[in-house]
Amino acid sequence: MNFQTIFNQKLPQVEALAPGRVNLLGEHTDYNDGFVLPTAIPQQTVVQIGLSDDRMYHFYSENLDERVDIGEESFRAGEMQEEYGRYIFGCIQVLKEVGYTISPINLYVKSSVPLGSGLSSSAALEVATIRGIRQLFNLPINDVEIAQFAQKAEIQYARVQCGIMDQMASSLADTKHMLFLDTRTLERCVLPLPEGSSILVIDSGVPRTLAGSGYNQRRAECEQAAQLLGVKALRDISDVSLVETLPEPLRRRARHVVTENNRVLKAIQNVEMQHVSLQKFGELMNASHASLRDDYEVSVPALDILVDILQKTPGVFGARLTGAGFGGATVALVAAGEEKNIAEQVLKQYNHAGYTGNILVGA
Numbered sequence: 001m002n003f004q005t006i007f008n009q010k011l012p013q014v015e016a017l018a019p020g021r022v023n024l025l026g027e028h029t030d031y032n033d034g035f036v037l038p039t040a041i042p043q044q045t046v047v048q049i050g051l052s053d054d055r056m057y058h059f060y061s062e063n064l065d066e067r068v069d070i071g072e073e074s075f076r077a078g079e080m081q082e083e084y085g086r087y088i089f090g091c092i093q094v095l096k097e098v099g100y101t102i103s104p105i106n107l108y109v110k111s112s113v114p115l116g117s118g119l120s121s122s123a124a125l126e127v128a129t130i131r132g133i134r135q136l137f138n139l140p141i142n143d144v145e146i147a148q149f150a151q152k153a154e155i156q157y158a159r160v161q162c163g164i165m166d167q168m169a170s171s172l173a174d175t176k177h178m179l180f181l182d183t184r185t186l187e188r189c190v191l192p193l194p195e196g197s198s199i200l201v202i203d204s205g206v207p208r209t210l211a212g213s214g215y216n217q218r219r220a221e222c223e224q225a226a227q228l229l230g231v232k233a234l235r236d237i238s239d240v241s242l243v244e245t246l247p248e249p250l251r252r253r254a255r256h257v258v259t260e261n262n263r264v265l266k267a268i269q270n271v272e273m274q275h276v277s278l279q280k281f282g283e284l285m286n287a288s289h290a291s292l293r294d295d296y297e298v299s300v301p302a303l304d305i306l307v308d309i310l311q312k313t314p315g316v317f318g319a320r321l322t323g324a325g326f327g328g329a330t331v332a333l334v335a336a337g338e339e340k341n342i343a344e345q346v347l348k349q350y351n352h353a354g355y356t357g358n359i360l361v362g363a
């Protein structure tokens with residue numbers, strides 16, 4: 001299947017790409033107004049667009065082999081049932097809401113970002129879609145605005161309450177650069193990955209069953225802790241001794257957030273001073289995992305075992321769980337060029353421990 005056969009149209013007029021992402025440091029900090037440090041992964045989403053000639057919007061996802069055809073009237077009325085269609089539809093809607101005219105299009109999407117694995121295929125789809133539309137209709141919007149429109153589309157039309165990290169990372173980072181982002185002010189800078197390093201992401205094979213309820217509970221605990229400490233968000237605390245007065249488990253939850261924010265700041269101070277030691281960066285990742293495990297309590301035995309194996313493997317500078325936790329994936333910073341070799345060793349040991357992992361990035 002391709003654009004031509006699906007839409008019976010010669011060639012797409014534009015093609016746009018956007019990558020998935022993985023967060024290196026700064027976990028569970030975004031809803032505390034804190035700092036994050038994601039980077040783009042090599043897998044990308046590709047969107048091809050041409051003007052439709054029958055006054056209907058047509059979308060097709062190669063990954064899902066699913067087609068959506070929708071007339072202008074239904075479109076205006078917001079009638080969009082297909083789940084994946086809502087992401088694309090949402091992107092078009094938010095652009096229309098700010099006054100741009102987006103006439104009916106044919107949109108073909110294919111992606112090498114795994115869907116629903118925590119590598120943000122959703123943001124990649126949104127950012128690629130808006131990039132393509134910007135190009136086709138010559139819209140005067142910048143990359144930060146793309147991320148903001150994309151986030152709005154996901155919240156309002158796909159109905160996922162997401163922060164802005166994923167869209168900002170997909171829009172502004174690449175595989176050689178990470179994005180330091182202050183999620184409160186959107187102050188940011190793009191920094192090179194520590195020299196000589198590569199990213200290895202391994203899925204633990206454990207589904208994130210408790211992720212939803214656990215996530216909501218942690219959010220509520222953080223809000224409570226901030227309230228008791230008299231601040232708007234935990235981001236406003238940088239002196240970790242201040243959390244000591246809190247009752248348990250709020251003390252440990254807050255301690256994770258405060259120390260995690262400090263770790264992100266420490267990591268980028270190093271980068272700015274042009275002597276990012278890989279060792280230092282790796283140590284911060286290891287400390288992040290310990291904090292997520294012991295203070296924030298969002299790890300599970302499989303993730304701890306996988307991270308432990310990674311941390312003990314030569315060529316690995318640091319490793320931790322990534323994403324919300326309760327299952328899902330790990331991210332490691334490893335010696336450039338050694339990803340595959342390291343992954344094979346690690347997966348073998350992980351297997352001996354009774355689990356089956358899967359390389360998501362670095363194969």
Ligand code: ADP
Pocket residue numbers: 045061062063064083084085087109110111114115116117118119120121122123125
């Ligand atoms: P993640 O963003 O971590 O991959 P999400 O649950 O946030 O996981 O987003 C996954 C959803 O995004 C999919 O279920 C689908 O609706 C949509 N999506 C992302 N990429 C594509 C694609 N290439 N084709 C169709 N739908 C996609």
Ligand code: MG
Pocket residue numbers: 120121122123166
């Ligand atoms: Mg997503």
